[in-house]
Amino acid sequence: MNRCARCGHEGGDQDFYRDRGKASSYCKQCSKEVAKRWQAANPGRCFTNRRAWRSANPGRESPGQRLRDRIDYWKDPQAARDRVARQYRKKLGQRELRNARRRQKYASEHRDRVLARIETFRAIRDGELQRPDKCSRCGGRGQRIEAHHPDYSKPLDVQWLCSACHGLTRRKDPLPNPEFVI
Numbered sequence: 001m002n003r004c005a006r007c008g009h010e011g012g013d014q015d016f017y018r019d020r021g022k023a024s025s026y027c028k029q030c031s032k033e034v035a036k037r038w039q040a041a042n043p044g045r046c047f048t049n050r051r052a053w054r055s056a057n058p059g060r061e062s063p064g065q066r067l068r069d070r071i072d073y074w075k076d077p078q079a080a081r082d083r084v085a086r087q088y089r090k091k092l093g094q095r096e097l098r099n100a101r102r103r104q105k106y107a108s109e110h111r112d113r114v115l116a117r118i119e120t121f122r123a124i125r126d127g128e129l130q131r132p133d134k135c136s137r138c139g140g141r142g143q144r145i146e147a148h149h150p151d152y153s154k155p156l157d158v159q160w161l162c163s164a165c166h167g168l169t170r171r172k173d174p175l176p177n178p179e180f181v182i
Contacts, residue, residue, distance in 0.1 A: 006030040112152040119155035120147050128156070135162035 002016050004027040009015070016023040017031055024031060039046045053062065061069075073080040107114045123129040124147075134141045136159055146166045147158040161169065 002027075004030055006034075113149075116149050116152040116155035117147075120149070120158060123156055129158070132160050135165055136160045137165040138162065140164075 005025040143162040
């Protein structure tokens with residue numbers, strides 16, 4: 001049994017908040033009253049504390065915000081669902097925009113590679129090139145076969161390699177035995 005130092009209320013652990021692993025010296029009701037009084041007396045510090053918490057915990061929301069969201073949901077469930085969907089679409093749009101910018105940057109820096117890949121894909125689509133079912137280096141079957149361009153200025157001159165062999169050709173420090181494929 002715990003006893004509140006403010007109002008004298010006696011109760012179990014469920015009536016007291018935990019503070020550093022021990023029961024608080026105030027009951028939950030008194031703790032709430034003290035917190036509200038402090039917030040009313042210190043609005044500036046309260047604002048800066050909230051801002052500091054938000055910057056230290058990006059992507060998280062405060063327990064109070066979760067409670068307000070829950071209350072808003074029960075007031076108007078459809079409006080709450082719409083708000084969450086808008087936030088998700090906004091975040092998804094930012095991710096897609098960031099990925100599009102990365103693709104544009106890569107395309108501008110490696111124009112020859114992009115054009116060679118496009119030409120190869122078109123040739124495969126139109127039937128000018130046939131993708132074999134085995135690797136030209138190790139002879140492996142049943143794996144994904146990829147087109148390797150030794151020279152990007154010749155887009156239709158490709159080597160058909162499995163993913164493992166293609167990875168070995170792109171390594172800066174190739175394995176000692178190039179025939180060895182993991």
